[in-house]
Each structure stands twice: as structure tokens, then as C-alpha cells.
Amino acid sequence: SAVISQKPSRDICQRGTSLTIQCQVDSQVTMMFWYRQQPGQSLTLIATANQGSEATYESGFVIDKFPISRPNLTFSTLTVSNMSPEDSSIYLCSVRQVYNSPLHFGNGTRLTVT
Amino acid sequence: ILNVEQSPQSLHVQEGDSTNFTCSFPSSNFYALHWYRWETAKSPEALFVMTLNGDEKKKGRISATLNTKEGYSYLYIKGSQPEDSATYLCASISDSWGKLQFGAGTQVVVTP
Numbered sequence: 654s655a656v657i658s659q660k661p662s663r664d665i666c667q668r669g670t671s672l673t674i675q676c677q678v679d680s681q682v683t684m685m686f687w688y689r690q691q692p693g694q695s696l697t698l699i700a701t702a703n704q705g706s707e708a709t710y711e712s713g714f715v716i717d718k719f720p721i722s723r724p725n726l727t728f729s730t731l732t733v734s735n736m737s738p739e740d741s742s743i744y745l746c747s748v749r750q751v752y753n754s755p756l757h758f759g760n761g762t763r764l765t766v767t
Numbered sequence: 768i769l770n771v772e773q774s775p776q777s778l779h780v781q782e783g784d785s786t787n788f789t790c791s792f793p794s795s796n797f798y799a800l801h802w803y804r805w806e807t808a809k810s811p812e813a814l815f816v817m818t819l820n821g822d823e824k825k826k827g828r829i830s831a832t833l834n835t836k837e838g839y840s841y842l843y844i845k846g847s848q849p850e851d852s853a854t855y856l857c858a859s860i861s862d863s864w865g866k867l868q869f870g871a872g873t874q875v876v877v878t879p
Contacts, residue, residue, distance in 0.1 A: 657810070695771070696811075696856065696869040745810070752865045753799050755813030 655680050659746050659759030666736055666766050673732045674762045676746030681726035684749040686756070687719070691742045699744075702729040736766045769793060771859050773870035780847045780877045787843040788873040790857035794838030798860040801867060802831055802842055806853040814842075814855075847877045 656679040666672050676685070685702040700708040700721055708721035723729040733740050746759040772791045780786045792800060802814040815824040820835040828845045844851050854874045858867040 693871070695871045696858075698866065749865075753816065753818070753860070755801055755816050756803075756811075756867065757813070758810040760808075760810045 655682055655748050655750070655757045657746060657748060657757060657759040659762060661762055662760060663763040664765070666764065668737055668766060670736055671732055671734045672736065672764060673730050674744055674746070676729045676731070676759055678727045678748055682748040682750060683726070685723060685729050686747045686749070687721060687729070687731045688745040688747060688758075689742045690745070691739075696745070699731070702731075733764065736764075738766045740764065741766045771857060771868050771870040773855075773857060773873050775873060776871070777874040777876070780844075780851075780875060782847060782849060782877055782879045784847055785843065785845045786847060786875070787841050788855065788875075790840045790842070790859075790870055792838050792840070792857070792859035792868075792870075793861050794835060796861045797835045797838075798862070798865070800833055800835075800840050801858045801860075802840070803856040803858070804853045805856060805872070811856060842873075844875070847875075849877050849879055851875060852877045 658677045660675050687699040688696045689699050690696045698711050699714045700710045702708050702721050702723040704723050704726055718734055720732045744762045747756040749756050774789050800817045803811040804814055805811040815831050817833040822833040824831050830843045833840045854872040856872045858869040
């Protein structure tokens with residue numbers, strides 16, 4: 654299975670700043686996703702990162718707030734922009750090789766916004 | 768049911784005891800049901816992908832069953848060990864895009 658390196662593993666940020674999270678996979682993968690888990694909530698899909706084109710965002714998530722890049726099949730970044738305390742969450746990168754195969758996850762980024 | 772729901776939210780188990788918990792999901796337009804284990808400070812790890820009604824899967828002391836007609840899955844842990852302590856997530860797929868809808872998880876704490 655794919656090995657996924659995600660960084661930073663945690664960060665404490667001030668309100669109004671931005672943080673970019675990186676996700677590096679050790680092999681080329683077709684599907685790459687970004688999830689968020691707010692305290693006490695379910696894992697929620699933010700967007701699908703598309704190689705060479707704009708990400709596909711889920712309802713409630715917009716590109717201005719969560720810009721995503723995916724320059725190739727092994728790397729993606731998620732930026733959390735203009736942060737507020739409500740953005741305090743665990744952010745997870747995940748990949749899937751084929752439809753209906755299980756997801757593989759990075760270790761996550763634990764973000765606290767003060 | 769419109770969302771994926773897991774119960775209980777948390778449970779404490781004595782080492783050696785067996786336990787089980789539930790995942791309820793929309794039964795219409797069912798494609799698949801996934802189970803994941805998420806240990807603290809680690810990444811979620813896939814346990815099972817289940818697609819057929821009546822399916823039963825087993826991995827060591829952990830097993831799962833699936834009822835797609837009524838929209839539920841049970842996860843069983845036999846002879847719980849402290850290393851089984853984790854949050855167990857289920858996720859259903861209800862569309863052809865393969866999008867997973869996750870439940871909030873069941874946190875299991877196994878005490879020696």
C-alpha cells in the first residue's frame with residue numbers, strides 16, 4: 654500500500670494567517686483527497702485534488718478558503734486561508750488507487766487556531 | 768437514515784472481554800461499506816471493504832457483518848486487548864462516484 658507523508662504533523666496558528674499542508678506519496682496515485690475532522694465530528698471530505706486541474710470541492714468548502722494544488726500524481730498541498738478558531742481540526746490527506754479500494758491516509762495535521 | 772451513524776459513541780471494555788458496536792447507513796443506493804481503525808497519533812487504517820448483503824469479514828480477532836437491506840453493519844472484537852484501543856470508523860458509499868460518507872466513530876478503550 655502507498656506510504657503517505659504529511660507535514661506539518663501539528664501547528665498552532667494565529668487567527669487571520671494561512672497554513673499550507675503538504676502530502677507526499679511514495680507512488681503515483683489516481684485519486685487524492687483532503688479530509689477534515691473537527692472535534693467530535695465525522696471525517697468530512699473537503700475536496701478531491703485533481704492532477705493538473707482545479708480541485709473538486711464539496712458543498713460548504715470553497716477554493717478561496719481551501720486552495721489546493723496537485724502538480725503531479727504523487728504530491729498535493731492544502732492551504733487553510735485566513736484562519737479562524739473554527740478551522741481548528743485534524744486535516745488528513747488520503748489516496749485511493751482504484752474505485753472502491755480502501756482509502757490510505759497520511760498521519761494528519763493537527764491544527765489549532767488561537 | 769440519511770447519514771451514517773455509529774453507536775455507541777464510546778465504550779470501555781475489560782481486557783479479555785468481547786464487544787461489538789453498530790454502524791447504520793442509508794440502505795438505498797448502496798455501493799459499499801468500509802471500516803477503519805484510527806489509533807491515537809497514527810493514521811486511519813482500513814479494516815474491511817464490504818459490498819454484499821450478508822457479507823462477513825474477519826481479520827484476526829476482529830470481524831464484521833453487513834446487512835444492506837436494513838442498512839447496518841456490526842463490528843465485533845473478540846477477546847479485547849489493550850492494543851485494540853482506537854476509534855473505529857465506518858463509511859458508506861451511496862453513489863457511483865465512490866464518495867465515502869463517514870460516521871463519527873466509536874471510541875474503544877480496553878483496560879487491563
